[in-house]
Amino acid sequence: MTAMQLKKDYAGRDFISLLDYSAADLQYFLEVADYLKAEHKAGRPTPYLQGKTMGLIFEKSSTRTRVSFEAGIYYLGGQGLFLSSHDLQIGRGEPIKDTARVLSRFLNGLMIRTFSHDIVLELAQYANIPVINGLTDLLHPCQVLADLQTIREHKGKLAGLKMAFIGDGNNMAHSLMNGGARMGMQVAVACPEGYRPDAAVVAAAEAAAAESGGSVQVLADPLAAAAGADVIYTDVWASMGQEAEKAEREKVFGGVYQVNDELMAAANPGAMVLHCLPAHRGEEITEAVFEAHPEIFDEAENRLYAQMAVMALLLA
Ligand code: CP
Ligand code: NVA
Numbered sequence: 001m002t003a004m005q006l007k008k009d010y011a012g013r014d015f016i017s018l019l020d021y022s023a024a025d026l027q028y029f030l031e032v033a034d035y036l037k038a039e040h041k042a043g044r045p046t047p048y049l050q051g052k053t054m055g056l057i058f059e060k061s062s063t064r065t066r067v068s069f070e071a072g073i074y075y076l077g078g079q080g081l082f083l084s085s086h087d088l089q090i091g092r093g094e095p096i097k098d099t100a101r102v103l104s105r106f107l108n109g110l111m112i113r114t115f116s117h118d119i120v121l122e123l124a125q126y127a128n129i130p131v132i133n134g135l136t137d138l139l140h141p142c143q144v145l146a147d148l149q150t151i152r153e154h155k156g157k158l159a160g161l162k163m164a165f166i167g168d169g170n171n172m173a174h175s176l177m178n179g180g181a182r183m184g185m186q187v188a189v190a191c192p193e194g195y196r197p198d199a200a201v202v203a204a205a206e207a208a209a210a211e212s213g214g215s216v217q218v219l220a221d222p223l224a225a226a227a228g229a230d231v232i233y234t235d236v237w238a239s240m241g242q243e244a245e246k247a248e249r250e251k252v253f254g255g256v257y258q259v260n261d262e263l264m265a266a267a268n269p270g271a272m273v274l275h276c277l278p279a280h281r282g283e284e285i286t287e288a289v290f291e292a293h294p295e296i297f298d299e300a301e302n303r304l305y306a307q308m309a310v311m312a313l314l315l316a
Contacts, residue, residue, distance in 0.1 A: 004035050006048065010313040014124045015132045018141045018178040019204055023212055026148065026182060032309035033149050033302070040075060040305070048312035049078030052108040056134070057123075059085040059114040060240045064277060065134045065142065068303040069111055076308055078315075081107070085114075100126035109315045115241055130314035132307075137241060138198070140171045142310065143276045144179040146302035151231055153302075154272055154295055159184030159213065164229040164267070166190050166222045167257050167284050168249070169197035172235040172276050177205035177216055184212040190225035191218065192252050222257055226266040233274045234259045234284045250283070259285040274299050 007028065018026065039046045054073050058066060066082065073080035085091045090099055100123045103110060109130045112120055117138035124131040133141055152158055163180050165173050169191040177197065180187035187205070189197060196218055205216045219225050226232055237253040238246045259273060273285075273293035277300055281287045290296065 003046070004032070006032065006312055006316055008316050011316040012130060013314055014130055015141060015310050015314060016120055016124060017133070017139055018144060018175060018182055019208060021182075023182050023184070026145070026179070029145060029306070029309050029313065030149050030152060032313060033145070033305040034153075036308045036312070037302070037305040040308075045077070046075065046308070046312075047077030048308075049073060049076035049108075049315055052078040052315055053106070054078060054080045054109045054111060054311065054315070055083050055103050055107045056080055057083045057085065057088065057090075057110065057112040057114070058134075059090075059112075059119075060135065062113055062134075064300055064303050065111075065113060068307055069134070072304050072308040072311065075304075076312060078108075078311075096122045097126040099123070104128045109311060132310060132314070135171060137239070138171055138174060138201070139178070140175045140276065141179070142303065142307050143172065144175040145310065146306040147176070147233070147274055147276075147299060148179055148183060149302045149306050150274065150295065150299040151272065153298065155230060160186075161230040162186040162188065162228055162268075163231040163233060164188045164190065164222075164225040165233045165235075166225060166259055166263065167234050167253065168195050168237055168239065169218075170235060170239050172233070173197045174201045174205075176233060177201060178208065181205040181209035181214045181216050182212060184209075184214040186215045186217075188217040188219060188225040188229070190220065190222040190257065192257060193220060195249075195252065222263055223266045226263050229267040229271055231272045231274060232259055232264065232267050235276055236278070236280055237284055253284070257284065259289050261286070261288065264289060 111132040111134045113134035117136040237249045
């Protein structure tokens with residue numbers, strides 16, 4: 001099989017929010033991700049990053065993002081550099097804008113996992129190489145690109161499917177609303193009062209849904225959100241950086257915002273369950289539901305291929 005000739009249209013762009021891309025763009029990213037997955041599984045090399053370097057800046061912990069980026073860069077023939085903020089001069093106060101300009105002189109691309117979304121925006125503003133958002137307090141677009149790939153693999157389509165997110169109106173809820181709405185899905189989010197998604201993100205997702213024929217609903221009742229859903233999604237009640245709120249959040253979310261058998265009974269028969277991981281069994285999801293849905297690990301696996309597609313296209 002001849003290697004896929006990738007479009008150059010995305011060369012030099014950043015990957016910060018899914019809404020920076022059209023539905024056709026995301027569709028193409030998913031096609032490239034599927035192609036890279038098939039090639040990798042067939043043992044055929046895909047050297048789209050031959051001779052290229054990616055810096056991977058982490059200000060928060062990670063298992064999946066770190067390992068899938070590092071392995072993915074290697075499989076694409078490039079070299080990844082793990083850059084922990086504990087070791088970088090960022091940790092001692094060097095400004096992001098200086099770090100961006102210096103690293104741009106050494107590298108071909110950057111990924112960053114950080115707290116404030118403004119840090120990614122500033123990094124991208126000052127870097128003259130592509131910047132990929134590996135999670136902020138606001139968004140987690142790489143995860144959702146992998147989620148869309150997984151849903152498409154299992155359900156054969158995206159548009160018209162209903163996806164329910166149960167839990168905190170956090171970075172995952174935001175990116176799922178963005179990606180789902182862009183691709184014509186019906187996205188229903190159930191969150192407790194005070195933990196609803198950001199109003200500006202909801203408005204942007206609603207605008208995307210109006211274009212794509214999808215919809216966005218923000219509800220309080222998890223069973224109402226799950227009703228007739230094809231995909232049930234959840235995430236931790238307390239995200240990284242919210243450790244001090246853990247006890248309070250357990251009180252607010254406990255017993256209600258959980259993916260359990262009762263919630264699954266409200267969803268469509270054969271509904272998928274997805275979780276970005278790490279999962280807290282007995283909190284946002286029961287052990288029984290978690291273990292009954294191995295597609296959660298297909299989802300984790302697809303981080304590798306979705307991100308390989310993003311890097312191959314942006315660093316082309
Ligand atoms: N889902 C996800 O991003 O996992 P990590 O925090 O392990 O990278
Ligand atoms: N909402 C979680 C996602 C982890 C992948 C967090 O930000 O910690």
